Amino acid sequence: MARLSPLMALPPVIFAGLAAMFVWGMNREDPNALPSAFAGKQAPAVAVMPLGDNPVFADADLRDGKVKLVNFWASWCAPCRAEHPNLExxxxxxxxxxxxxxxxxxxxxxxxxxxxxxxxxxxxxxESGRMGIDWGLYGVPETFVIDGAGNVVLRFPGPITERVLESDIRPAMKRAAAE
Structure with a gap:
């Protein structure tokens, strides 16, 4: 009778380890929660160039007394396309x-x-990605809820779906308006 190699046990062991990591990851409290060093602090500097003939914003626009969203996006980003109707x-x-x-x-x-x-x-x-780096961007789309004093109330990575709009964005906007 042929003897089995100890290496034959390696694939099932690796699979079991990966499966355990997957189950652990799926059961985390909030898989979308990424830390933001700016939560509760002033938003980082605005450093953008004009895009076409659209109005451009600056630091002062973040501190105009009104709640607003700052949304990082790109044309090459499929999730940006998916979130667009909710932004509209x-x-x-x-x-x-x-x-x-x-x-x-x-x-x-x-x-x-x-x-x-x-x-x-x-x-x-x-265009260079410098503002994204300064804001701690992980990727696009990413949206920040900013209070009227220019403080970051919420950083949300990923597309704003209907569920996210109701569970995260709107409550953060209410908190921002109360501050």
Whole structure:
């Protein structure tokens, strides 16, 4: 009778380890929670270039006494396309959304807005990604709820779905308005 090699046991052991890590990851309290060094603190500096003939925003716009969202997005980002209808919905409700087009080609970004609509009260381009680095960006889309004094109330990584809008964004906006 042929003897089995100890290496034959390796694939099932590796699979069991990966399965255990997967189960642990799925049972974390909030898988979307990524730490933000700026929560409760002043938003980092705004450093954007104009995008087409759209109005541009600056640091002072973050401290105008009104709650607003700062949304990092790109035309090449599929989740940005998915969240876009919810941004349009918020804009229609009167929510001020400031857009940061992240590491994108201006013509592609403008084409994206021409196709889907422009939910942004003001917008700027972060072609080098420097502002994204300063804001601690993990990727796009990423949205920050900013209170009227320019403080970060919430950082949400990922697309704003209907569920996220109701469970995270709207409550954070209410907290920001109360501060």
């Amino acid at each position: 919905k918020l804009r229609a409700e009167g929510v001020t959304i400031l857009g940061v087009n992240y590491k994108d080609k201006p013509e592609a970004a403008l084409g994206f807005l021409a196709e889907l609509g422009n939910p942004y009260a003001a917008i700027g381009a972060d």
